[in-house]
Amino acid sequence: MTKRIGVFDIVNVLILAFVAAVALFPFIHMASVSLSSAHYVVRNEVSFWPRGLQFDVYGEVLRDNRLLVGYKNTIIYVVLGTVLSLFFTSLGAYSLSKRTLTFGKPIMLFIVFTMLFSGGMIPTYLVVRSYHLMDTVWAMVLPGLVSTWNLIVMRTFFQGIPAEIEESGKIDGLSDMRTLFSIVLPLSKPVLMTIGLFYAVGIWNNFFYALLYLREESLYPLQLVIRNIVMVGQIGDAITSAASDQQGIVLESLKYAFILVGTLPILVVYPFIQRHFVNGVLIGSVKG
Amino acid sequence: MLIRNLKRDRTYFLLLAPVLLYYVLFKYVPMFGIIVSFKDYNLFAGVWKSDWVGLKYYKMFFQNPDAYDIIKNTFVLGIYKVVFGFPAPIILALLLNELRWKAYKRFVQTVSYLPHFLSAVVASGIIIMLLSPSTGWINHVIQSFGFEPINFLQQASWFRTVYISSEIWQEIGWGSIIYLAALTAIDPQLYEAARIDGANRWKQTLHVTLPGIAPAIVILFILQIGKILEFGFDKVYLLSNPATYGTSDIIATYVYRMGIIQGNFSYATAIDLFMGLIGLVFVYSANQVSRRLGETSLW
Numbered sequence: 001m002t003k004r005i006g007v008f009d010i011v012n013v014l015i016l017a018f019v020a021a022v023a024l025f026p027f028i029h030m031a032s033v034s035l036s037s038a039h040y041v042v043r044n045e046v047s048f049w050p051r052g053l054q055f056d057v058y059g060e061v062l063r064d065n066r067l068l069v070g071y072k073n074t075i076i077y078v079v080l081g082t083v084l085s086l087f088f089t090s091l092g093a094y095s096l097s098k099r100t101l102t103f104g105k106p107i108m109l110f111i112v113f114t115m116l117f118s119g120g121m122i123p124t125y126l127v128v129r130s131y132h133l134m135d136t137v138w139a140m141v142l143p144g145l146v147s148t149w150n151l152i153v154m155r156t157f158f159q160g161i162p163a164e165i166e167e168s169g170k171i172d173g174l175s176d177m178r179t180l181f182s183i184v185l186p187l188s189k190p191v192l193m194t195i196g197l198f199y200a201v202g203i204w205n206n207f208f209y210a211l212l213y214l215r216e217e218s219l220y221p222l223q224l225v226i227r228n229i230v231m232v233g234q235i236g237d238a239i240t241s242a243a244s245d246q247q248g249i250v251l252e253s254l255k256y257a258f259i260l261v262g263t264l265p266i267l268v269v270y271p272f273i274q275r276h277f278v279n280g281v282l283i284g285s286v287k288g
Numbered sequence: 289m290l291i292r293n294l295k296r297d298r299t300y301f302l303l304l305a306p307v308l309l310y311y312v313l314f315k316y317v318p319m320f321g322i323i324v325s326f327k328d329y330n331l332f333a334g335v336w337k338s339d340w341v342g343l344k345y346y347k348m349f350f351q352n353p354d355a356y357d358i359i360k361n362t363f364v365l366g367i368y369k370v371v372f373g374f375p376a377p378i379i380l381a382l383l384l385n386e387l388r389w390k391a392y393k394r395f396v397q398t399v400s401y402l403p404h405f406l407s408a409v410v411a412s413g414i415i416i417m418l419l420s421p422s423t424g425w426i427n428h429v430i431q432s433f434g435f436e437p438i439n440f441l442q443q444a445s446w447f448r449t450v451y452i453s454s455e456i457w458q459e460i461g462w463g464s465i466i467y468l469a470a471l472t473a474i475d476p477q478l479y480e481a482a483r484i485d486g487a488n489r490w491k492q493t494l495h496v497t498l499p500g501i502a503p504a505i506v507i508l509f510i511l512q513i514g515k516i517l518e519f520g521f522d523k524v525y526l527l528s529n530p531a532t533y534g535t536s537d538i539i540a541t542y543v544y545r546m547g548i549i550q551g552n553f554s555y556a557t558a559i560d561l562f563m564g565l566i567g568l569v570f571v572y573s574a575n576q577v578s579r580r581l582g583e584t585s586l587w
Contacts, residue, residue: 006489009388012383013392016392020399022457023402029425089307091303091304091307092307092308095301101300102293114311115571116572117567119318119319120543120557121521121547121548122324123322123557124321126324127314127317128314142314145310146307146310205407206407223410226413227409227526230416231409231412231416255417263406263410274398281465282466
């Protein structure tokens with residue numbers, strides 16, 4: 001095999017460098033703008049590296065009560081939602097993975113049908129409202145409790161566990177319940193981890209339910225807070241005055257800082273969890 | 289027999305019960321809620337006691353001059369997403385595959401996944417700020433080349449470009465994962481044979497690599513067609529504004545405005561149901577085709 005470096009190789013390296021730069025640039029740019037002194041930001045002179053390094057904006061951002069409330073709410077929704085979703089999805093998927101389950105086929109059909117057709121936004125909204133879930137923590141958890149896609153992925157995974165392993169447990173006198181909890185679930189750590197992460201990221205990023213079902217500001221998750229500040233421009237009074245002060249904070253820096261602080265957890269844990277996500281996509285594609 | 293099986297499976301039914309209850313309460317009950325589209329929904333009377341009005345709200349939608357634009361916008365955005373968004377990850381996977389420098393390959397891959405994890409709010413926030421005509425970096429670059437700044441998000445003619453390119457930016461790396469996996473499954477002997485026959489790298493790509501990942505491409509394409517009308521409400525809603533409604537107003541955002549904001553529950557449900565049925569036709573036919581061609585299907 002020849003190892004000659006041709007024109008194509010060089011072009012290819014450059015194209016891929018461009019792809020990587022486009023993916024990465026917005027993050028670097030945001031960080032730079034938020035860390036640069038107002039003088040340079042106002043004159044649009046910041047692109048890659050921060051100029052006139054300063055951290056004042058982050059002080060203002062962390063002083064904003066709405067951000068802290070948003071963080072707290074989002075963490076509650078993510079923890080509660082992920083635990084419940086993962087728990088119920090895995091129990092359901094395990095039962096459905098039994099090929100001998102009575103009515104197994106019709107039940108599966110009943111579930112998959114919801115991927116094809118749904119009542120739509122308004123009927124769902126009216127139903128959630130009639131259950132009195134509006135303006136409660138549950139509005140962020142219950143309407144999306146089970147994801148059909150995740151359920152199917154887990155079911156496929158459970159079906160791949162050799163029946164002999166479960167049977168050996170049965171022979172030792174374990175009940176169905178004990179077999180699940182002491183044999184099957186410990187064997188399923190990879191899929192539980194992956195699907196758990198899918199649920200967690202989904203709830204962390206969930207803006208739609210918050211927009212529909214929450215009116216009470218004290219319940220707003222981070223996404224709604226970021227949207228109100230960055231897009232609707234609801235900058236707090238204290239910050240606006242600080243921003244109009246000559247000594248140096250620009251609204252643009254502030255907005256970028258809000259975005260970054262709101263995305264930070266994902267950016268920080270991302271290198272550690274991305275392998276699980278890649279596995280998840282591949283497990284999902286086995287039967288897709 | 290049945291009784292005995294039910295008894296045998298009782299633990300499984302117990303475990304499955306919460307899931308089934310969820311589907312009944314949050315998926316099937318709303319399906320019956322569709323009847324509000326045939327009624328004059330009255331907040332105080334509730335769904336059951338409101339008066340029947342037949343197809344009034346369906347007629348209302350089709351007599352509305354905006355209806356044509358909204359249906360068209362929904363389809364055009366969906367089709368553009370397939371036409372431009374679908375090939376992008378394939379091309380990226382092929383380019384990555386040709387790379388001989390492994391560490392660099394891993395770097396590009398890892399970095400390209402990153403935007404996928406941004407929420408719609410954060411992604412839209414970044415897009416809006418980067419495109420701002422006065423302070424955005426992109427317009428800064430455009431100006432430094434001596435052109436006039438463009439107000440991307442206030443011009444209907446720019447909406448589709450902005451939306452589709454941002455979708456590609458977010459999803460290209462993530463979408464390439466499956467193709468890269470399919471590429472690793474290709475037998476290296478095929479490449480060797482091709483080389484002996486004198487095929488250069490372009491010919492190898494054409495005759496070995498592409499046929500190798502063709503099944504994955506076909507299946508994913510069909511699935512994509514099935515979901516043609518099903519794209520995120522969030523980002524369209526966040527990026528659009530009254531100035532761009534001419535191209536950015538899709539069924540989902542229109543339903544949200546009519547239903548949730550203005551409280552025309554019956555009217556909004558009628559539109560949603562109409563689109564839901566068209567979507568159903570798409571998914572169903574896509575699945576039929578995929579079953580016949582690829583022997584893979586959703587159900």
